[in-house]
Amino acid sequence: MLKWKNNAPREDKSRGVDIYEDDLSAEKAAKEERARIPQEDEDQQWPQCPEAEKDQGQETPVGIKGQASSSMAHRPEVLRFKRDFDRIYKSGRSKGDKYVVVLHRANGLGHSRRAFLASRKVGGAVTRNRARRLMKESFRKMENEIKPGTDILFIARSTIAGTGCAAVEASMRQALRKSGLLQ
Numbered sequence: 001m002l003k004w005k006n007n008a009p010r011e012d013k014s015r016g017v018d019i020y021e022d023d024l025s026a027e028k029a030a031k032e033e034r035a036r037i038p039q040e041d042e043d044q045q046w047p048q049c050p051e052a053e054k055d056q057g058q059e060t061p062v063g064i065k066g067q068a069s070s071s072m073a074h075r076p077e078v079l080r081f082k083r084d085f086d087r088i089y090k091s092g093r094s095k096g097d098k099y100v101v102v103l104h105r106a107n108g109l110g111h112s113r114r115a116f117l118a119s120r121k122v123g124g125a126v127t128r129n130r131a132r133r134l135m136k137e138s139f140r141k142m143e144n145e146i147k148p149g150t151d152i153l154f155i156a157r158s159t160i161a162g163t164g165c166a167a168v169e170a171s172m173r174q175a176l177r178k179s180g181l182l183q
Contacts, residue, residue, distance in 0.1 A: 079115035079151060088153050095178040099160040099171040100135065102179055103153040112148050114139065118156040131156040138169035145182050152181065 079085065092105035107113060116135045118128035135154050146152070160168060176182050 077111060077113055079113045079153065084113070084151060085115070085153070088151055092151070092153070093179065095175050096157070097171040097175040097178070099157055099163060099168050100175050101155040101157060102172070102175040102181075103155065104179055104181060105151050106149060107151045109149060112146055112150045112152060114152045114154065116154045116156075118160075121158045122156050123158075123161050127161050128156070131160045134160065134163070134165055134168040135172065137165055138172045141169060142173060142176070142182075146176065147181055147183055150181060 079088075088103050088105045092103045094101055094103045096102070116132045116139070118131040118135075120128070122128050122131050135156060139154065154172065173182070
């Protein structure tokens with residue numbers, strides 16, 4: 001039976017038992033000793049751990065190469081802003097090959113920046129990601145041969161789907177050679 005405000009019990013027919021309900025105050029739980037309410041970080045009942053005495057300040061996470069992640073978050077060799085892409089599209093030059101189109105423009109910096117794009121024409125998400133990985137790996141192999149001070153945009157053509165790394169590398173090398181970006 002359920003007990004309502006008039007304290008009259010009510011029968012719960014689904015269970016066949018009498019159920020009583022009372023109004024519970026939220027203040028009652030707060031007054032209980034050892035209630036589960038956020039307090040200081042330290043519990044007086046338990047002994048102090050020796051590890052807890054160490055400096056618990058925020059440590060700078062370290063990346064794979066031993067660099068702090070904050071410096072890894074901003075990689076100056078990667079194009080990432082819309083204005084940079086717009087400049088390349090508007091005043092850059094393009095050369096293409098069988099699997100890749102290369103758009104490039106001088107950037108006035110001491111280093112080259114790059115980006116790798118694969119549109120939906122290339123295929124689904126898995127195919128596009130594979131195309132970008134192939135272009136990145138091919139670029140990594142020839143990165144030291146590229147003239148500094150250029151923004152380069154590599155765009156995958158739809159023919160890149162199903163090809164291997166060697167073919168993509170040859171196509172990228174040929175497109176870079178046509179554009180005069182190889183040293």
